[in-house]
Amino acid sequence: MGRYVARRLLLTIPVLFGASFLIFAMVYALPGDPIRALGGDRPLAPAVVAQLRQEFNLNDPLGIQYLKYLGDLAQGDLGTDFRGRPVLDTISQRLPVTIKLTVVAILIEAVIGIIAGVLAGIRRNSFFDNVVLVSTTLVVSIPILVLAFIAQFTFGLKLGLFPISGVQEGWYSFLLPGFVLASGSLAYVARLTRTSVAENMRADYVRTARAKGLPNRTVVVRHTLRNSLIPVVTFVGADIGTLLGGAIVTESVFNLPGIGRAIFDAVRAQEGAVVVGIVTLMVFFFIFFNLVVDVLYAVLDPRIRYE
Amino acid sequence: MSDQQQADLRKDEVEAGTTTGLASPSVDVTSDRQNSLWSDAWKQLRRNVLFWIGAVLGLLFLLMALFPRVFSRGADPRDCSLSRSSQAPSSEHWFGFDQQGCDYMANVVHGARNSLIIGLLAVAVILVLGVVVGAVSGFFGGVVDSLLSRVADIFYALPLILGALVVLRSGFLGRGVVAVAIALAAFGWMTAMRLVRSQVIAVKSSDYVAAARAMGASNGRILLRHILPNAVAPVLVYATITIGVLIAAEATLTFLGVGLQRPAISWGLQIDAGQRLLRIAPHLVLFPSLILTMTVMAFVMMGDALRDALDPRQRS
Numbered sequence: 001m002g003r004y005v006a007r008r009l010l011l012t013i014p015v016l017f018g019a020s021f022l023i024f025a026m027v028y029a030l031p032g033d034p035i036r037a038l039g040g041d042r043p044l045a046p047a048v049v050a051q052l053r054q055e056f057n058l059n060d061p062l063g064i065q066y067l068k069y070l071g072d073l074a075q076g077d078l079g080t081d082f083r084g085r086p087v088l089d090t091i092s093q094r095l096p097v098t099i100k101l102t103v104v105a106i107l108i109e110a111v112i113g114i115i116a117g118v119l120a121g122i123r124r125n126s127f128f129d130n131v132v133l134v135s136t137t138l139v140v141s142i143p144i145l146v147l148a149f150i151a152q153f154t155f156g157l158k159l160g161l162f163p164i165s166g167v168q169e170g171w172y173s174f175l176l177p178g179f180v181l182a183s184g185s186l187a188y189v190a191r192l193t194r195t196s197v198a199e200n201m202r203a204d205y206v207r208t209a210r211a212k213g214l215p216n217r218t219v220v221v222r223h224t225l226r227n228s229l230i231p232v233v234t235f236v237g238a239d240i241g242t243l244l245g246g247a248i249v250t251e252s253v254f255n256l257p258g259i260g261r262a263i264f265d266a267v268r269a270q271e272g273a274v275v276v277g278i279v280t281l282m283v284f285f286f287i288f289f290n291l292v293v294d295v296l297y298a299v300l301d302p303r304i305r306y307e
Numbered sequence: 308m309s310d311q312q313q314a315d316l317r318k319d320e321v322e323a324g325t326t327t328g329l330a331s332p333s334v335d336v337t338s339d340r341q342n343s344l345w346s347d348a349w350k351q352l353r354r355n356v357l358f359w360i361g362a363v364l365g366l367l368f369l370l371m372a373l374f375p376r377v378f379s380r381g382a383d384p385r386d387c388s389l390s391r392s393s394q395a396p397s398s399e400h401w402f403g404f405d406q407q408g409c410d411y412m413a414n415v416v417h418g419a420r421n422s423l424i425i426g427l428l429a430v431a432v433i434l435v436l437g438v439v440v441g442a443v444s445g446f447f448g449g450v451v452d453s454l455l456s457r458v459a460d461i462f463y464a465l466p467l468i469l470g471a472l473v474v475l476r477s478g479f480l481g482r483g484v485v486a487v488a489i490a491l492a493a494f495g496w497m498t499a500m501r502l503v504r505s506q507v508i509a510v511k512s513s514d515y516v517a518a519a520r521a522m523g524a525s526n527g528r529i530l531l532r533h534i535l536p537n538a539v540a541p542v543l544v545y546a547t548i549t550i551g552v553l554i555a556a557e558a559t560l561t562f563l564g565v566g567l568q569r570p571a572i573s574w575g576l577q578i579d580a581g582q583r584l585l586r587i588a589p590h591l592v593l594f595p596s597l598i599l600t601m602t603v604m605a606f607v608m609m610g611d612a613l614r615d616a617l618d619p620r621q622r623s
Contacts, residue, residue: 141604143555
């Protein structure tokens with residue numbers, strides 16, 4: 001196990017560097033001159049432009065720029081945006097919003113998804129099972145963009161139940177965007193649980209449990225669920241890493257000042273340092289939670305052995 | 308197939324949302340079995356109501372993309388008059404008018420073509436990339452496999468929308484239909500690659516491949532004639548659903564302002580323009596959203612039905 005984790009950790013290094021370099025190179029290719037854009041209507045003095053270009057290493061070739069960036073990164077310096085604000089500042093200000101959104105979304109998808117999936121799975125082909133099947137197909141098919149507007153329009157604008165945008169009302173303002181963000185995963189969790197439960201209900205050990213006279217509740221909760229939920233737990237775990245990467249669309253529509261919004265704004269404003277810094281962070285989250293989930297898999301399911 | 312390979316295959320399939328039964332140890336895949344798989348699958352498919360709903364929606368979408376004039380009832384999407392700005396739907400004009408006073412139904416219907424082209428083009432690129440890289444990776448193994456798998460990992464760590472956003476913003480592809488399709492494919496090929504790779508590794512060790520090799524078949528022949536046909540089923544399911552996902556992604560990118568641009572007609576542009584008038588003219592967001600959702604649904608339903616039909620574990 002220890003060796004497996006060590007090997008996986010080593011394998012993440014090229015991925016982390018590769019992904020950040022990929023983004024770095026693409027940001028480097030962004031058209032236009034960000035320094036000139038900074039001046040707006042009044043062009044900056046040539047000396048100032050030259051100094052700024054020097055300061056942000058814009059005169060070096062791509063490889064050197066990236067190496068200098070990595071050197072700073074190793075010292076815990078993520079650089080600054082063109083207005084002199086440290087990227088770390090931006091991240092520490094935006095991250096709490098995204099973390100809250102992620103917590104709400106994960107809770108929604110796990111609780112509702114698992115309950116719906118279990119109820120559908122233990123009674124396959126029942127009315128409820130078909131409701132779950134059809135509604136998950138529907139939810140999967142609605143693009144998040146469309147769902148965000150439907151939710152905002154009906155529950156925010158028409159019914160006035162939830163705030164339309166912003167984070168003024170604390171956790172409550174995260175409920176509606178959380179639902180929108182969770183919808184796709186929720187449907188997937190419900191289906192995964194349903195398939196897994198239905199498969200395990202036919203397993204030999206469940207028949208054995210019934211044969212020795214255990215009550216239905218014990219059979220379902222102690223035997224079926226414990227085994228069925230392993231893939232679900234791992235999916236939800238990995239989803240944390242994905243959601244922490246920020247939800248560009250959800251955060252844009254509901255005007256939440258999180259990581260997703262920050263990265264979208266940064267791409268538009270050609271703030272290379274901000275884009276690369278945040279992307280590196282989200283890739284790290286993604287890799288980290290996937291690793292945790294893989295290890296968790298072995299802990300939860302003793303049949304799996306990593307050598 | 309070793310336990311580790313089986314676990315890998317299962318993980319890839321879960322991520323791609325498809326199952327083939329190869330991940331369950333008891334199923335022995337031979338080419339003879341594969342033939343009956345397809346006829347069995349068709350029998351299964353014909354009885355599935357959801358498949359027919361998806362197929363009808365898909366056909367409607369296809370016709371809309373090919374012959375938009377029929378659906379717009381002769382109205383020209385560019386025939387606009389500001390005097391009709393943002394008028395609500397009526398029996399004359401079912402979808403009402405947009406802010407410029409253009410017939411909205413004509414506009415929404417004409418949006419189908421760009422969506423279809425981008426969806427199909429992107430999925431074609433994804434399939435070519437995924438099958439080639441995945442087959443090479445799985446078949447040759449070793450250093451080649453490690454290298455290609457790491458490259459796939461790198462792309463996998465970047466979300467589709469984010470990657471495409473940066474590529475399109477950087478502008479070296481331009482901003483047309485082809486650019487959007489390529490940007491989507493560049494960050495969407497990894498699942499297809501992993502799927503093919505797992506299948507190839509799974510099938511590679513089977514007896515009939517060993518038999519073909521014993522008869523002196525070349526690597527290329529074994530790959531093309533024996534291994535790849537067995538990997539078709541999960542990839543087909545994945546591709547069908549992915550067309551829908553890509554169409555939604557195109558609308559999203561366009562909505563975010565980095566996809567198609569005016570004067571192109573796109574559902575993303577319509578939703579973007581409509582959202583600013585959400586309070587006074589909600590129909591401007593409603594109709595493109597509705598058609599977009601139905602289009603995505605068509606592909607998701609067909610893909611779902613296909614998966615159920617192709618999964619031997621579902622049949623008993």
